[in-house]
Amino acid sequence: MxxxxxxxxxxxxxxxxxxxxxxxxxxxxxxxxxxxxxxxxxxxxxxxxxxxxxxxxxxxxxxxxxxxxxxxxxxxxxxxxxxxGVQAVPSGQLYLTAPVMFGRLHVLPVVDALLIEHAALGARMMLIDRNVRIVEEGIDVAVRIGPLADSGLKAVRIGRVRQMLVASPAYLARRGAPGVVAELAGHELIGMEGPRTTNEWQLASGRWRFERRPRFIVNTVDAALAAAEAGVGIANLLSYQVAAAVDAGRLVSLLPDEQPEALPVHLLFEPSRAALPSVRLFIAAMKARMRMTGLV
CATH class of the missing domain: 1.10.10.10 (Winged helix-like DNA-binding domain superfamily/Winged helix DNA-binding domain)
Known part of the structure; x- marks a missing residue:
C-alpha cells in the first residue's frame, strides 16, 4: 500500500x-x-x-x-x-487551544477577525484550563501561561501576566485591607480547585501557606472572580482576569509590592506547523493583540 x-x-x-x-x-x-x-x-x-x-x-x-x-x-x-502559488493564503482548519478565560478574552477576538477576513479559513478552538497533548490531539497552536516544560515543540513568547491579590471595596470596607502578608491570615480567602489547586500562594517575598482552609473554594476562574466582586473575600488571580474589574473599580489590588515575577505567555506548536499560512497569521495577530492590550 x-x-x-x-x-x-x-x-x-x-x-x-x-x-x-x-x-x-x-x-x-x-x-x-x-x-x-x-x-x-x-x-x-x-x-x-x-x-x-x-x-x-x-x-x-x-x-x-x-x-x-x-x-x-x-x-x-x-x-x-x-x-x-498559494503559500500566502490561509486556508483549511486551524485547531487552537487556550485557557478558558484567556481564550474568551483574547484568542476569540483574534479568531473572529481572521475568519471574517479570510473566507477559506476555518477554525476549531478548545478552551480548557489544563495543558492538552498538542501532538496527540492534533493541535496547531496552544496558548500556555507560565514556565514551559522541555519538549521538541517551538515556542513564541507573546506577552506576560501577573498574579494579583484582589478584593471588592465592600469587603475592604467591612474587613479592612491587609497591610502586610502576615495579615492575610485574618482574612476570608477564596481558594481554587483544578490546575492551580494549592494550599499556598506564591508572593514576591516567598510562598505563603494558608493557616486555615479558605472559606470559599471554587473550580473556575469566573466563579472566583464573581465571588471576589460580591465581597466574599480575597482572591489570587491573574492580571488579565481581573483587569476589567479593577479598571471599573469593582475590585481593588492588594499588596502590590508582593506581586511575584510575571508569568510568560507563549504560543506553542510543532515546528512543522510554523510554515502554515494560517499559523503564521495567527501568531502575528496574537502578538498585535498582546501589544494592543498591554500584555507585553
Whole structure:
C-alpha cells in the first residue's frame, strides 16, 4: 500500500480515535484503514495502537511517531501549496487551544477577525484550563501561561501576566485591607480547585501557606472572580482576569509590592506547523493583540 496513504491513515486514526471515524474522514472504508495501519506497522516493525473493542489508543512508539508523521505530511502540504502559488493564503482548519478565560478574552477576538477576513479559513478552538497533548490531539497552536516544560515543540513568547491579590471595596470596607502578608491570615480567602489547586500562594517575598482552609473554594476562574466582586473575600488571580474589574473599580489590588515575577505567555506548536499560512497569521495577530492590550 502507498506509504503516504498509510501515514495519512495513521494520523487520521490517532486524531479521530478510531478506525471507523478515520475512514469517514478520509472517505475510505474501515477495512481499508485497518489494512493500511497493519501495513504501516509491519513496515516499521512495531505496533502503533493499542486496540480493544471499546477504544483505540497510541502505544508509546505510536505517540513518538505521530509527531514525525504529521511533520512529513505538513511539509508535503506546504510544498504543494508553494508549487500552486498559494503559500500566502490561509486556508483549511486551524485547531487552537487556550485557557478558558484567556481564550474568551483574547484568542476569540483574534479568531473572529481572521475568519471574517479570510473566507477559506476555518477554525476549531478548545478552551480548557489544563495543558492538552498538542501532538496527540492534533493541535496547531496552544496558548500556555507560565514556565514551559522541555519538549521538541517551538515556542513564541507573546506577552506576560501577573498574579494579583484582589478584593471588592465592600469587603475592604467591612474587613479592612491587609497591610502586610502576615495579615492575610485574618482574612476570608477564596481558594481554587483544578490546575492551580494549592494550599499556598506564591508572593514576591516567598510562598505563603494558608493557616486555615479558605472559606470559599471554587473550580473556575469566573466563579472566583464573581465571588471576589460580591465581597466574599480575597482572591489570587491573574492580571488579565481581573483587569476589567479593577479598571471599573469593582475590585481593588492588594499588596502590590508582593506581586511575584510575571508569568510568560507563549504560543506553542510543532515546528512543522510554523510554515502554515494560517499559523503564521495567527501568531502575528496574537502578538498585535498582546501589544494592543498591554500584555507585553
Amino acid at each position: 502507498d506509504r503516504l496513504l498509510t501515514l495519512e491513515m495513521f494520523v487520521a486514526v490517532a486524531g479521530e480515535g478510531g478506525f471507523a471515524a478515520a475512514a469517514r474522514k478520509l472517505g475510505s472504508s474501515p477495512p481499508a484503514v485497518t489494512r493500511g495501519i497493519a501495513a504501516l506497522e509491519a513496515r516499521l516493525g512495531t505496533a502503533l495502537f493499542h486496540r480493544s473493542t471499546r477504544a483505540v489508543s497510541l502505544t508509546d512508539e505510536g505517540a513518538a511517531f505521530l509527531g514525525e508523521a504529521r511533520r512529513l505530511l505538513g511539509e508535503l502540504a506546504e510544498a504543494e501549496r508553494t508549487v500552486r
